[in-house]
Amino acid sequence: xxxxxxxxxxxxxxxxxxxxxxxxxxxxxxxxxxxxxxxxxxxxxxxxxxxxxxxxxxxxxxxxxxxxxxxxxxxxxxxxxxxxxxxxxxxxxxxxxxxxxxxxxxxxxxxxxxxxxxxxxxxxxxxxxxxxxxxxxxxxxxxxxxxxxxxxxxxxxxxxxxxxxxxxxxxxxxxxxxxxxxxxxxxxxxxxxxxxxxxxxxxxxxxxxxxxxxxxxxxxxxxxxxxxxxxxxxxxxxxxxxxxxxxxxxxxxxxxxxxxxxxxxxxxxxxxxxxxxxxxxxxxxxxxxxxxxxxxxxxxxxxxxxxxxxxxxxxxxxxxxxxxxxxxxxxxxxxxxxxxxxxxxxxxxxxxxxxxxxxxxxxxxxxxxxxxxxxxxxxxxxxxxxxxxxxxxxxxxxxxxxxxxxxxxxxxxxxxxxxxxxxxxxxxxxxxxxxxxxxxxxxxxxxxxxxxxxxxxxxxxxxxxxxxxxxxxxxxxx
Numbered sequence: 001x002x003x004x005x006x007x008x009x010x011x012x013x014x015x016x017x018x019x020x021x022x023x024x025x026x027x028x029x030x031x032x033x034x035x036x037x038x039x040x041x042x043x044x045x046x047x048x049x050x051x052x053x054x055x056x057x058x059x060x061x062x063x064x065x066x067x068x069x070x071x072x073x074x075x076x077x078x079x080x081x082x083x084x085x086x087x088x089x090x091x092x093x094x095x096x097x098x099x100x101x102x103x104x105x106x107x108x109x110x111x112x113x114x115x116x117x118x119x120x121x122x123x124x125x126x127x128x129x130x131x132x133x134x135x136x137x138x139x140x141x142x143x144x145x146x147x148x149x150x151x152x153x154x155x156x157x158x159x160x161x162x163x164x165x166x167x168x169x170x171x172x173x174x175x176x177x178x179x180x181x182x183x184x185x186x187x188x189x190x191x192x193x194x195x196x197x198x199x200x201x202x203x204x205x206x207x208x209x210x211x212x213x214x215x216x217x218x219x220x221x222x223x224x225x226x227x228x229x230x231x232x233x234x235x236x237x238x239x240x241x242x243x244x245x246x247x248x249x250x251x252x253x254x255x256x257x258x259x260x261x262x263x264x265x266x267x268x269x270x271x272x273x274x275x276x277x278x279x280x281x282x283x284x285x286x287x288x289x290x291x292x293x294x295x296x297x298x299x300x301x302x303x304x305x306x307x308x309x310x311x312x313x314x315x316x317x318x319x320x321x322x323x324x325x326x327x328x329x330x331x332x333x334x335x336x337x338x339x340x341x342x343x344x345x346x347x348x349x350x351x352x353x354x355x356x357x358x359x360x361x362x363x364x365x366x367x368x369x370x371x372x373x374x375x376x377x378x379x380x381x382x383x384x385x386x387x388x389x390x391x392x393x394x395x396x397x398x399x400x401x402x403x404x405x406x407x408x409x410x411x412x413x414x415x416x417x418x419x420x421x422x423x424x425x426x427x428x429x430x431x432x433x434x435x436x437x438x439x440x441x442x443x444x445x446x447x448x449x450x451x452x453x454x455x456x457x458x459x460x461x462x463x464x465x466x467x468x469x470x471x472x473x474x475x476x477x478x
Contacts, residue, residue: 001084001247001315004133004412004451006065007091007239009232010073010126011098012114014371019110025072027111031101032058032069039104041097041406042067043424047432060421060433062406063093064414073126074098074113079414080133080435080451084244084315085399086409088236093404095376100405108377115232116374117189118163120367125167125193125206128232132225132247133217133451138254145209146263146287149197151249151301152208152229153264153271154294157282158326159242160187160275161231162343164350164361164370167192183276184361185350187343189231191275197267208267216435218449225250229271234374234383236396237340241326244319248305257308259300263287298327322391339388339396346373349382413448416455423463440467 013027035041042061045068048054058068064079076094081087098113117125166183186192196207210226217224227246233239252258263286264270270284274294277283282294302323309316329336337344350366359365375381388396408418413436420438424431432439438459439445446462448455 001087001244001319002082002313003247003250004080004082005087005243005247006078006080006131007087007243008075008077008127008129008131009091009094009115010070010075010117010128011094011376012073012116012119012126012371012374014112014114014375016110016112027107028069028072028074030105031098031113032067032074034101034105035061035067035097039101040425043421043431043433045433046430060417061097062408062418062421063090063404064408064412064418064421065090065093066435067094067097079408079417080412081409081414082411082452084240084247084319087243088239088399089401089404090409091239092236092400096402096405099376099378102377109380112375112377112380114371114374115234115376116161116371117193117231118167120165120370125190127190127206127228128230129210130225130227130230130243130246132227132250133215134223134225134250135254136215136219136221136223138223138250139256143260143263144253144258145198146267147258148249148253149208149267150262150264150297151246152227153267154274154282154284154297155242155245156188156191156229156231156271156274157294157298157330158337158341159230159233159238160191160341160343161189161233161238161374162187162346162370163189164366166276182362184278185347186275188271188275190229191271194229194268194271208271217451222451231342232374233342234381235340235342235345235388235392236399237322237388237392238342240319240395240399241323244315245301245305245323248309248316248319248323249301251309252301252304255308257304259304261286261288262292262297262300295327295331298323302327325391336389337392339386340392342373342383345383345386346370349373349386411454413451413453413455416448416453416459419456419459420463429467438462 013024015024036044036059042059044056044059046055060066066077068075078090081090102108102111163186194206194208198207198209198211206228208229210228215222215224230242265285265287274282283291285291306320310320334344338348339345350369353369373382378384408414420433430441436449437445437447
């Protein structure tokens with residue numbers, strides 16, 4: 001992949017019947033406090049990050065990532081990763097941190113963290129945000145943005161997590177939803193909640209691409225592409241496809257090799273239409289008046305990636321091979337993708353249940369099964385009971401690494417940040433840790449503007465500098 005990438009994952013919290021449901025926001029706070037105060041997983045923030053993130057709301061972790069509370073949810077942000085295998089490994093580390101905390105607190109079985117994007121009871125959605133570092137000089141003209149939106153709208157045919165039912169969110173124009181046919185099952189959990197193609201304010205007007213320009217790096221060299229459209233995936237194989245194919249398309253974009261005349265007439269509507277199409281024809285309308293299937297769109301991008309990126313690395317070759325394998329299996333043999341593509345896996349489980357129990361698709365029981373598919377507990381989550389084929393099983397098993405909860409990637413800026421986290425755990429100095437800097441007080445800081453650098457030596461020298469007693473005393477007063 002050779003591109004700095006990170007994933008932010010928001011987790012739902014599911015309580016059993018014996019657990020008081022007023023605790024649904026209490027347990028995320030309990031787990032956050034356990035990780036920072038008991039498990040020594042990282043250093044808690046001593047300062048306001050913004051008005052919604054007061055001191056103690058979260059902090060950076062020993063693996064270089066970050067964990068915090070966001071509107072009642074726990075959110076885990078992976079460290080910066082340079083390679084696809086690492087990215088999937090460190091995304092899974094968030095699951096391991098949360099589940100190990102429930103075990104330590106004696107709450108497993110009563111409390112579950114759910115890695116999904118929909119609350120069936122309230123209709124709320126929570127996100128899985130992707131972050132890709134890009135060259136500042138990359139051109140984002142309307143045709144290029146339109147082509148990128150086409151890829152993002154159609155990739156859900158293998159990245160979608162699947163969901164029972166539908167939602168009808170409102171955009172800022174507050175138009176009442178039109179009457180719609182009942183949707184039993186659709187590909188994506190996020191599709192119904194995306195109401196704009198490109199927008200800056202994300203809370204009430206979720207867009208496919210978030211437009212804020214916040215590179216968290218040297219802004220003269222880099223920009224950060226922040227995507228809101230993706231589902232949280234239980235299958236590590238699906239996470240690899242989601243991130244890897246998108247990274248390939250961004251390389252094509254930077255090299256000026258994107259396909260021409262492949263811009264959707266309406267990316268938002270196409271996203272929803274693809275997700276809800278029970279026939280799996282997935283026909284979309286292009287700006288030039290033609291129609292094309294989402295599958296054929298993906299083959300167009302795959303052919304170009306094969307042409308321009310093949311043999312650039314062993315990891316890219318793995319990705320290109322499996323991208324093609326998945327597209328072929330979607331057309332010919334869905335069962336080959338059980339355990340690898342989440343929506344196919346979940347639909348197979350639900351169809352088996354509907355047939356065996358004789359229930360209808362609007363039975364609330366199916367929503368419960370939908371949620372349990374996303375339970376991150378390996379002993380309880382439905383995903384973990386599925387046996388995939390060999391190529392998918394090998395990937396899903398090989399990317400799980402217990403040490404990823406407390407050891408950072410060795411080849412990115414996360415390595416230096418993690419050194420600072422470990423140092424500040426064991427001293428009384430005041431500190432501020434950010435993605436692109438560390439500080440011992442407001443006058444003494446180290447900028448880390450290049451995510452491709454580890455900053456190990458710079459951080460060691462910075463931390464070895466003598467600190468004044470006054471700084472330590474000020475830190476204790478905070």
